[in-house]
């Protein structure tokens with residue numbers, strides 16, 4: 001089945017994605033299997049804090065500075081791909097800083113770029129403009145956009161539960 005998909009579409013496909021809490025990984029792995037595509041996880045050289053609030057604060061500082069953190073690895077043979085599916089969550093109404101690094105670090109000229117974006121309910125913000133600005137020579141296709149669970153919502157519910165327990 002996978003082989004059929006690859007043959008029908010033709011060309012070599014890369015699925016590259018960034019995730020913190022796993023929502024975007026579910027989509028990436030589904031695409032990887034369905035399209036018989038290579039899978040690449042975008043990881044910054046130094047990982048973000050495990051603590052959610054610390055992560056949000058660091059990402060917010062980086063965004064304000066326009067910082068593009070060095071990545072743990074780049075795709076070695078990016079030139080061999082005809083199509084790149086690029087997945088990421090929205091952080092602070094924007095594409096996450098490591099996505100800036102990915103776009104700056106790879107030549108996507110003439111490739112089809114298919115974004116898939118997850119967000120916690122506030123939409124894609126400035127991300128489409130960032131993609132267009134940093135991959136101007138790619139053939140950017142309409143993004144697949146999906147609202148997904150927010151870690152913050154989980155944290156708030158746990159806090160409320162603990163509050164109720166303490167009040168007992």
Ligand SMILES: Cc1cc2nc3c(=O)[nH]c(=O)nc-3n(C[C@H](O)[C@H](O)[C@H](O)COP(=O)(O)O)c2cc1C
Nearest residue numbers: 019020021022023024089091092093118120121122
């Ligand atoms: C640092 C940070 C900032 C976020 N900012 C936003 C935001 O501005 N708008 C929004 O709708 N969701 C925001 N979210 C929620 C994520 O976009 C959403 O939960 C996403 O599906 C997470 O994907 P992941 O599980 O692949 O990491 C933020 C999450 C994090 C960690």
